[in-house]
Amino acid sequence: MVAPQSAIDAPQPCPKLLRMTTNCFPRLVRLLALIALTCALTAPLRAEHEGKVQILILGDSTAEGSIPRNLVKEGPHLEDVIRQLLAAEGDLPPCNVINVALSGEYIQRLVESGRYDKVAAKLPGLDYIFIRYGLNDNARRQDFTNNFPKDFHALLARLRKDHPSAMLIPMTVIPFSDPATSERINNLIRQVAEKEKLKLFDIYPRYAAELEKGPNMLNYRRFPLAKIPEKLQEFAKPFASGTPPTVVVMDNRLDAHFGHLPGWFGDRHPNLAGYHVIGDETAKFLAPLLRERKAKGK
Numbered sequence: 001m002v003a004p005q006s007a008i009d010a011p012q013p014c015p016k017l018l019r020m021t022t023n024c025f026p027r028l029v030r031l032l033a034l035i036a037l038t039c040a041l042t043a044p045l046r047a048e049h050e051g052k053v054q055i056l057i058l059g060d061s062t063a064e065g066s067i068p069r070n071l072v073k074e075g076p077h078l079e080d081v082i083r084q085l086l087a088a089e090g091d092l093p094p095c096n097v098i099n100v101a102l103s104g105e106y107i108q109r110l111v112e113s114g115r116y117d118k119v120a121a122k123l124p125g126l127d128y129i130f131i132r133y134g135l136n137d138n139a140r141r142q143d144f145t146n147n148f149p150k151d152f153h154a155l156l157a158r159l160r161k162d163h164p165s166a167m168l169i170p171m172t173v174i175p176f177s178d179p180a181t182s183e184r185i186n187n188l189i190r191q192v193a194e195k196e197k198l199k200l201f202d203i204y205p206r207y208a209a210e211l212e213k214g215p216n217m218l219n220y221r222r223f224p225l226a227k228i229p230e231k232l233q234e235f236a237k238p239f240a241s242g243t244p245p246t247v248v249v250m251d252n253r254l255d256a257h258f259g260h261l262p263g264w265f266g267d268r269h270p271n272l273a274g275y276h277v278i279g280d281e282t283a284k285f286l287a288p289l290l291r292e293r294k295a296k297g298k
Contacts, residue, residue: 052096054125059132061269062174063101067220068272071250081279092290106136107151126163132171134185152192172204175211176268206281218274222267223247232257
């Protein structure tokens, strides 16, 4: 067995080589820094998670789901449902779904409020962008029939400029208003998609088909506590919150007591079941697009 060599006996560096290494070190550091900067500038950027397909959702309250998020914080919410269903396919690339939809929003407000610039314009690496507006536009935009398509075209132009690599996907609205109003809104969206030569995601038929199983299966109940019969207000208080107090439930548990009251089923916003329908149909729409993308090696 050979005894270990002591530090004194260890080979010493050549003084000339040491001077050369010391003199070259600052230049080496600068060269490595330049290489790193070049790679950072040329590497493809992603919105949040490197290597994942980036999917953005723009829209109103029927895309945001603020009430379900407040009542059932753990979800899964719309973006979670889409992501999990795509992952369950097994042969698709990992996806990151970003939901920046906001209650009460319409296209003009999204842009003119500056919120588009804050939440969407600078997100890097987006691959697919879903755009679902029309309900609030119809209620709040002056001269809706003319201005809504103009607003939609203008938003698409902004998205193309800010996200030139993204596939832009206009969506129809869900059955929220009466059928005639929904059809009027959706016809304008179809016209925009056709003129822009974009693939339309028509969510309306699937959602309407699910409602045939029960007209109130997919919406939550939101009803003023003051309109509950006085003798049952104490009974309903555990389900009430806010000012003025409002009874809100995600399902049909209180229908037996209050389903006969006028307006009890009036709020048509999706409950968690409704968002599962939207999420399921969205995943079915995306899956073949992702397979095509994968086949092309993107």
